[in-house]
Each structure stands twice: as structure tokens, then as C-alpha cells.
Amino acid sequence: MKYTISGGTGLIGSKLVRLLASQEHEIIILSRSPDSTSNLPRHVKSVYWDGKNVSDWVEQLDGTDVVINLAGESIAGKGIIPSRWTEHKKDRILKSRVQVGNALLEGIKQVDQKPQKFIQASAIGYYGSQGDEILTESSPPGSDFLSRTCTAWESSTKPVFDLGVTHIVVRLGVVLSENGGALPRLILPFKLFLGGPIGNGEQWYSWIHIDDVCSAIKYLSEHAQAQGVFNLTAPNPVKNKFFAKTLGEIMSRPAFLPVPGFLMKTVLGEVSTVVLNGQRVFPKRLRQLNFSFQYPELEEALRDLISDP
DSSP states (O other): OEEEEEEEHHHHHHHHHHHHHHTEEEEEEEEGGGGGGOOOOTTTEEEOOOSOSSSGGGGTTOOSSSSEEEEEOOOSSSSSOOOOOOOOHHHHHHHHHHHHHHHHHHHHHHHHHHHHHEEEEGGGGOOOOOOTTTTTTOOOOOOHHHHHHHHHHHHTGGGGGTTTOEEEEOOOOOOTTTTEEEEEEEEEEHHOOOOBTTTTTOEEEEEEEEHHHHHHHHHHOOOOOEEEEESOOOOOOOEEHHHHHHHHHHHTTTOOOOOOHHHHHHHGGGGGGGHOOOOOOOOOHHHHHTTTOSSSSSSHHHHHHHHOO
16 A cells, blocks of 8 residues: 655654554655655655645655645644743644645645545544543534644545545544653653652543554554544543552652642643643544554553663
């Protein structure tokens, strides 16, 4: 199969590319800096695009079997401390997603041999904060910034369905990886013997191991009946206090120093809602397609990702 992937050098994309390349699929990475993409596996090519405009990269879509859109500016920034959401930052977060989606949609319109499937990334932030309520793919969206962003993100590529292309949305939970994302930020205070729950610890964490993320995306790209929205979260979400306790046990560190919610709000502003407000999300439709999680339980996922301190 031939895959064209935007965001192919990010946390998820880089691992997904390696997985697909190991099975000798042909892969095109759409990148703003293709010359800096080195040591690519066999069958992988990096092609320049600006993420906004239709240009020569469109020819790569002709004959592509699956397009996977993972591109978008990080909501938490690149540093160990999340970046505050200024109005300018929020505008960049939203535009970086919608512009990419619009460009890919326009590109697909222009090619003769259109993709069979389009897999669009999103996030469980779509649901907003709904306390202990169990959320599945049919649950309604929230009304906060992340909810509105996810709704616009998903909608940007939905019209590919009218072009005869199967549209799949993957709403990602908290992706656990040793190479970036949330986990290094969560580990740091434990390394300093300052670990503990965040806020009151009662908020739900709907997490997923990065290997399961990549396997699920590949599974959906190949499954004939896959279409529509899928939650990409492990089947066993946990409360933040349980997450902290488990992390402390694995790292042989105490987990009793809570980070006050008011302090998080003071330091981080609105971005603090990402960790202070959780979602209890279940991958109902993924389980209905008989996808098998390699890491369904938190402890085994963390033990795989964290080396002994």
C-alpha cells in the first residue's frame, strides 16, 4: 500500500512511519523541512510542502491508498513546562490544523486516482470536561477551546467523503511515549522526589501507549469496515491519583505531594485545564472491530516505557 502522511516526523508520525516501513509499504512524508529528514527507512520519501497551499506535492496523492493527517502545532509547546495559551497561541493552534486539512482536501480534489481512505487525527479534548460520565464516540462535544478546535479540525477534511473517500477520525487520548508528549512532563517531579497527584487527583486520564496508537491507525487503514470516528484510548482509563500512585511505584519514588490546582492555574493559565479537567473515554468502536490492545493496563504500559531509575 501507499501512504501519504502529514506530520510524519512528529511523536506519533515518526513511529508510525517506522512501523509501516518495516512491512515494506511505500510512504510519502509531507514535510516543511524535507532536507532535514535524514536516515529515512527504505520505501520512505520526504516531500516539501508548506501545509497551506496546493503545489507540486499534490502529485504524491495520485495513486495513494491512504492519507493520514497528523499535522498540527502542539497544544502544550515543546518545553518541559507547557506554554500558556495566549490568544495568538490559540490562533496558531487552530489555524495549523484547519489550514493543513483544507490543503489536503483541495489536493485530493485535483487528483484523478483518489485515496481509498483518509485518516484524520483529533483528540478526546473534543468532549470537554464531563466528570465521571463514560464517553464514547457518540457523546456530544464540549464547548471550551479544545472542543471547538477539535470540531474544526475534524470538519476541515470531512468533505473528502463527498469525493468517494472513506473518512476516519481518530480521537487521541493522552499518548504515553518515552520520546516526548505528556510522559516526560509527568515523570520529572517523581525524579525529583516531588511526585504526586495533580489538583484533587479525581480527574480521569484516558491514556494510550504509543505502540497501540500506531497499531490502531494501521489497523483502521486496512480494515474494510472502518469508517467514522474512533476513540484511540486504552480500554481502562484511570484517575489521576491512581496514575500518580502507579508511576511512583514503578519509579520507586513517593507519590504523596499533590500539585495544587490553583498553582497550576496561576502558572499555566488556561492550558492547565488539559491536566486538571479529564475525560473518561472508552474505545467502544475500536473494540467492536476486534482491535487487540498490546497494553490495555496502565502498569504494563508504564513499565514498558520507563527504565529503572
